[in-house]
Amino acid sequence: MKVVVIGGTGLIGSKLVVKLNEHGHEAVAASPNTGVNTLTGEGLAEALQGAHVVVDVSNSPSWADDDVMNFFRTSTTNLLKAEADAGVTHHVALSVVGTDRLQESGYFRAKQAQEELIKASGTPYSIVHATQFFEFVTGIADISTEGDIVRLAPVKFQPIHSDDVAAAVGSTAVGAPVNGVVEVAGPDVFQLDELIRKVLADKNDTRTVVTDPSAPYSGARLKETTLVPGPGAHIVETRYTDWLARQQ
Numbered sequence: 001m002k003v004v005v006i007g008g009t010g011l012i013g014s015k016l017v018v019k020l021n022e023h024g025h026e027a028v029a030a031s032p033n034t035g036v037n038t039l040t041g042e043g044l045a046e047a048l049q050g051a052h053v054v055v056d057v058s059n060s061p062s063w064a065d066d067d068v069m070n071f072f073r074t075s076t077t078n079l080l081k082a083e084a085d086a087g088v089t090h091h092v093a094l095s096v097v098g099t100d101r102l103q104e105s106g107y108f109r110a111k112q113a114q115e116e117l118i119k120a121s122g123t124p125y126s127i128v129h130a131t132q133f134f135e136f137v138t139g140i141a142d143i144s145t146e147g148d149i150v151r152l153a154p155v156k157f158q159p160i161h162s163d164d165v166a167a168a169v170g171s172t173a174v175g176a177p178v179n180g181v182v183e184v185a186g187p188d189v190f191q192l193d194e195l196i197r198k199v200l201a202d203k204n205d206t207r208t209v210v211t212d213p214s215a216p217y218s219g220a221r222l223k224e225t226t227l228v229p230g231p232g233a234h235i236v237e238t239r240y241t242d243w244l245a246r247q248q
Contacts, residue, residue: 002026003173004051006079007058009033011135012094015166016057016173025174031058038075041082048086054079055092055173065106072114080121091125092173093118094165097158097183097229099129104220124177130165131158131185131227134243141196141207144215150200150207151215152193153222158229160186161243164236183233188240192227195240202244 003020007013008029020027028047030036036043038058048054056079060071076093083091095111102108118125132140137159141150168184197209214221 157192183229
């Protein structure tokens with residue numbers, strides 16, 4: 001089948017395009033780099049001609065509250081209209097485990113708005129909720145740093161390898177629409193502050209991690225299980241410690 005991947009040149013999108021093509025599908029990478037702009041609509045109609053499935057793994061270039069809300073509302077609206085015109089029969093979107101529990105965050109309010117537009121569109125859909133990627137774990141420390149102090153809440157954290165995310169999105173894309181949410185996560189549950197403390201120490205990073213139950217995560221306060229999936233989630237095999245060892 002023809003699968004158009006919006007955000008198809010990014011971290012997940014590029015892996016997804018390769019995996020789909022390896023399995024005999026016609027995967028098309030669509031992004032501003034390839035002449036497709038979901039914000040303006042440029043190139044959308046042409047890219048979607050003959051497409052059976054559209055997978056949206058795009059992300060906002062700016063995480064400022066107004067910018068990210070405008071990005072997801074506008075791009076999703078444009079994309080869903082173009083899909084309806086082209087006769088696309090399955091819309092797949094990548095989102096985040098805990099999105100509905102992180103609504104103090106402007107970014108996650110925007111992701112929630114994206115999901116609501118998809119659900120109301122009338123197009124058969126599947127939304128894949130993934131936990132945080134291995135590749136972005138140190139980025140959590142960066143956004144939580146003031147001076148030399150990293151403040152993090154002692155909550156459960158279950159990161160996943162980006163390869164496994166791409167595989168999960170791909171298998172969802174070529175399956176029947178679930179008209180709901182599929183959750184996917186890594187196999188190991190850590191405590192967020194303890195994991196970041198160890199990761200920074202292993203990198204000889206001199207920042208001090210302070211355990212603070214009120215510390216925000218992208219602007220949202222956390223409960224113990226905010227960032228982990230519920231029962232029935234698809235648990236993949238790649239372990240964070242194994243992946244880290246391969247990065248050395």
